[in-house]
Amino acid sequence: MKEFSHGGDIYSFAKSIGCNIDEVIDLSSNINFIKPYIDIDFNKLDIQAYPSYDNLYNAISKKYNIDKDFIQLFNGGTTAINSLFKHLDLKNCDIYSPAYLEYKRCAKIFKYNIKLINRFENITNQATPNSFVIFVNPSTPDGLYYNIDELMNEWIDKNCTILIDESFLDFTDYKSAIPYLYKYDKLYILKSMTKIYSSAGIRIGTLLSQADNIKAIKEKESIWNISEFDSNYIQSALRDKDFKNISDLENRKAKDYLLNILAISDYIEKIYPSDANFILVKLKNINAVDFQKILSLYKIMVRDCSNFDGLDDKFVRIAVKDISLISQLASSLIVHL
Structure with missing residues (x-):
């Protein structure tokens, strides 16, 4: 992996596996999957x-x-x-x-x-x-x-x-x-x-x-x-005054679900403690490139962390996303046990 590459490049990923961008399940990007309510009409903004x-x-x-x-x-x-x-x-x-x-x-x-x-x-x-x-x-x-x-x-x-x-x-x-x-x-x-x-x-x-x-x-x-x-x-x-509470609740539920999936996976050697909306794991008996190849069959993208200082090709980061998307990760891991 390139020295300063980041996660979330769904365009290159979609091209590499031959699918549409909207088909990609992006578990590499650490962007909140809960969106705030936006109460403005951008067509009415004064941009003169x-x-x-x-x-x-x-x-x-x-x-x-x-x-x-x-x-x-x-x-x-x-x-x-x-x-x-x-x-x-x-x-x-x-x-x-x-x-x-x-x-x-x-x-x-x-x-x-x-x-x-x-x-x-x-x-x-x-x-x-x-x-x-x-x-x-x-x-x-x-x-x-x-x-x-x-x-x-x-x-x-x-x-x-x-x-x-x-x-x-x-x-x-x-x-x-x-x-x-x-x-x-x-x-x-x-x-x-x-x-x-x-x-x-x-x-x-x-x-x-x-x-x-x-x-x-x-x-x-x-x-x-x-x-x-x-x-x-x-x-x-x-x-959006309700956003914080909704975001916290939904992220907590999705994160707990993701942690449970990772805890029973034979691919995972260690799960690192996290207070944020993503989880770092150390892989067991497989490297990040091969792990991503398996997930690519299901159009799932995770973050290879081998270019982070102190980490190697055994580490990946998985973002907390909607439970429906995480369940597809669970299915892909079960199939390839």
Whole structure:
């Protein structure tokens, strides 16, 4: 697998197995299978004028209970990551791995010295002083949430610049690192609207930090970096007051069902604890490529995790989706026992 390949490329997958895109059962993408209610008519949007983001900033400020001056919006989380690496221009980058692959890619592009800290081993007292620390919480590709209070103390003591990626935190009820923003001026937090609101095509990433940091970033960013369509979609999603409860309930039921299926499969050696909407498994007596070949017979796509640091060709990630789709995974595994 290519070094920085991602999951969710259903177009290439459909072409490779000779089926239509709408026939693919995509268990590789970690996008929420529950969608919010969108109460706007896109045909009636005024797109003649340049977009104004005041209402969007107000909505995000309310959601995260944070001052608007602490918010900078980007055309997706990946764009925010790229911009922050460029803006900080530091020397060393410590990535708690495995992690979202864009962090390593950006660190290479901007010529940081990279240190990978294995999360599956000892993670305390590992950070390099004065480095740019990357920590994804809940993690990827395993989805585990960490209480990072002890780590935060270590990073602050070592004068590190910190980025906490909370892209999947909305799938949990765990606490955010946002309170630390008021205590430490070298902390940044990344929020992704894409994952929870099932909108990979709607590109909005939110970077949170102290007002002076955000001001410095804004000065180097484009004035208009989000479309009127993106802005209105997210505002509408945020107005759906029932979404959180419905999403939590349906994801919990589907995840329990998926875990039960994986627990009885002869293909699975280990299931990793997950607090997010996906599950990392280690395969038994088969590698990820051959496992995917079996599932391809049923037009099912999972995420080969062999290109994540610290993992090999025995690891795959399976996303939580509608129970009807997971049941097809169950059927395919039973047939090939």
